[in-house]
Amino acid sequence: MELDPLLAQEIIKSIDALAVCDTEGRYIYVNQGWVEWLGIRPEDVLGKYVRDVVKDSKIDVVLRSKQPVVGEILITSKDKPDTEETTIVNYYPIFRDGKFVAAIGFIIVKSTNLALSLKQRLSHFDKEVKLLKGELHRLQGSRYNIDNIIGDSPPVRKMKKQIYQAARSNSTVLIDGETGTGKELVAHAIHNASQRNAASFIKINCAAIPADLLEAELFGYEGGAFTGAIRSGRQGKFEMADKGSLFLDEINQLPLALQPKLLRVLQEREVDRIGGRASLQVDVRVITATNVALDKLVEEQKFRSDLFYRLNVMSITVPPLRERKEDLPQLIIELINRLNRQLGVDVKGVTPEVLKMFSGYDWPGNVRELQNVLERAMNIAWRGTLELKHFDWFTKNRRIPVPAVANDSSANSSLKEIKNASEKAALDDALRSCGNNKTHAARKLKISRTMIYKKMRHFGMVCK
Secondary structure: OOHHHHHHHHHHHOOOOEEEEOOOOOEEOOOOOHHHHHOEEEHHHHOHHHHOOOOOOOOHHHHHOOEEEEEEEEEEEEEOOOOOOEEEEEEEEEEEOOEEEEEEEEEEEHHHHHHHHHHHHHHHHHHHHHHHHHHHHHHHHHOHHHHHHHOOOOHHHHHHHHHHHHHHHOEEEEEOOOOOHHHHHHHHHHHHHOOOOOOEEEEEOOOOOOOOHHHHHHHOOOOOOOOOOOOOOOOOOOHHHOEEEEEOOOOOOOOHHHHHHHHHHHHHOOOOOOOOOOEEOOOEEEEEEEOOOOHHHOOOOOOOHHHHHHHHOOEEEOOHHHHHHHHHHHHHHHHHHHHHHHHOOEEEOOOHHHHHHHOOOOOOOOHHHHHHHHHHHHHOEEEEEOOOHHHHHHHHOOOOOOOHHHHOOOOOOHHHHHHHHHHHHHHHHHHHHOOOOHHHHHHHOOOOHHHHHHHHHOOOOOOO
């Protein structure tokens, strides 16, 4: 059935304002509503370029892309004062037998008040959607996004880039980093930046659950599967995370006996409940974290190589705090603001002397250690600015970094050599922090002043 030409004309007339241009962008038709809208006679515009008549028109975009532009807000002004008008316009390409022949633009909301009212309502809906998304993330278990990762140092910028790369994929991700660096925060950020962010984010710490219970936690069980099992059975974490993400923290602690079962879930995308008869399909994005190099565990036959390769499709390393000390000022401000809310105190910041002291420390416990140090000092100060006097306990008891040779299990060093290296490093650190004062250094190391000199001679250090 074809549209009656007379009916088509009536429809065109009823549109608030409609204009048609050729493929070059010149007007070939305007209806009466368009004439009344702009106050220009048809004979004054036909044949002219649209952009010369309506400066902000998006018709050129349609001509170039041959794609529609919908809901564009256009502000026009007639040649009279105080006649500015806000309208909402749609632009569409016109095809005939598959060939692009023209473009049209027409107003869908001409009233200024109505247009602004619509804009305000959309803004209100946008705020409501953001609020509901935040509540959804809280209910689904994901609390953080990439904006919660503080810092702008090169290592952090590199890590954020890797997070965005991981978020656009469904591949497994292995996050490695030292204790206290924020691996769980990275896992949250990956989930929230992904297309799965409206679904559940389920987390489980493989080291926190006894080995004999971990299988039931991960894969679930049917009623009566074992003594003490709930009659109705129970979902495992994989089922709970369906369509979302499952974060397995400290994956290096996963028992060898469970590793083949995890590998099967990753390969087949299905789980078998304990005592179950049928496999259950799951759609889960798996993110894992480790504070131990898994490849070394593979070499020591403590971790399956096939599972390691399946988990290590995408890899993100969280940098330790000692490698991004330029982020310390930002981190300190963020942590103080957070702790002010938690503790109900009113601390403004730290003095330059405190910042200098922090910058000279290697933070073996990373951001978690920094937070604990600040929290204790804030409880002491309660308000104002944190000064060196609030950190007396820290300067006396801070951890002395162990030299690399003591941490390197592959180094061909004897126990005696490792012990000597550790003692020399501790002595160096004590003397440096005490301004080479032997008495103070001895007190800090809890040894006699005579022993200080003896150790210095033993290690060939200059006794001044």
